[in-house]
Amino acid sequence: MKLTEILIGTTSRDKIREIRQILSGLPVSIVTPKRETVFPHVDENGRTFTDNACKKALAFARHFGVPVMAEDSGLEVDSLDGRPGVHSHRYAGPESTDAENNLKLLAELEGTPSVRRTARYHSVVALAKPDQIILTAEGVCEGRITERPAGSGGFGYDPLFYFPPFGKTFGQVEPTLKNKVSHRARALQLFRQRLIELLAEPSQTTQTD
Numbered sequence: 001m002k003l004t005e006i007l008i009g010t011t012s013r014d015k016i017r018e019i020r021q022i023l024s025g026l027p028v029s030i031v032t033p034k035r036e037t038v039f040p041h042v043d044e045n046g047r048t049f050t051d052n053a054c055k056k057a058l059a060f061a062r063h064f065g066v067p068v069m070a071e072d073s074g075l076e077v078d079s080l081d082g083r084p085g086v087h088s089h090r091y092a093g094p095e096s097t098d099a100e101n102n103l104k105l106l107a108e109l110e111g112t113p114s115v116r117r118t119a120r121y122h123s124v125v126a127l128a129k130p131d132q133i134i135l136t137a138e139g140v141c142e143g144r145i146t147e148r149p150a151g152s153g154g155f156g157y158d159p160l161f162y163f164p165p166f167g168k169t170f171g172q173v174e175p176t177l178k179n180k181v182s183h184r185a186r187a188l189q190l191f192r193q194r195l196i197e198l199l200a201e202p203s204q205t206t207q208t209d
Contacts, residue, residue, distance in 0.1 A: 003134070003199065005029040006127065009060045009070035011037065014155075018179055019069075022188040027199060031066075039063070044086065049073060049124040050136060052086060057128035065130060069191070073123035073184060075157045077145060079116045080108060088156070098156055102149060105160065109145060117145040121161065121183035125191045135194050139186025143170075154178060 074088030149159035151171025159171030
């Protein structure tokens with residue numbers, strides 16, 4: 001299968017907008033899923049973000065019969081041995097909201113001094129054909145978890161994620177500013193670089209971290 005187009009494996013408008021912006025100008029079509037597109041359910045039970053990103057990309061590629069890129073991401077807190085990690089989106093329960101996840105995180109960190117509240121956002125992007133993973137790329141963004149939410153912007157753990165270069169939480173900064181340094185932006189920039197290298201090769205080979 002010649003790589004001429006890539007389907008974005010998400011229906012999140014925010015993610016789609018960011019992906020299309022960073023991957024613009026490539027000699028391959030980046031296809032946005034239609035609003036009525038239904039992606040097959042995938043149990044995200046991998047031990048790592050890479051496991052889940054690859055699992056989703058392969059499942060989606062096999063379902064639609066075209067190359068698909070998928071992403072998995074979350075928050076890793078050092079003093080919690082990397083939790084919530086791959087469970088970030090459902091930390092307080094299967095149907096938990098961002099607010100509920102944030103409350104659970106704050107409860108687990110109660111009494112933990114600032115110096116021990118180091119954390120990072122972690123993102124992995126995977127590209128797959130129906131029969132194989134083509135490449136993966138990951139990005140991280142280092143920060144610290146605050147003792148209380150600050151700001152109403154962003155989503156997920158953004159109101160708690162303090163980014164030292166900004167002197168603010170991600171919930172306090174404009175999305176365009178956050179998207180220049182975020183874990184997902186860094187993963188997508190590396191993905192773009194590796195995809196350009198792959199497309200320039202006489203024969204396409206798999207590139208993974």
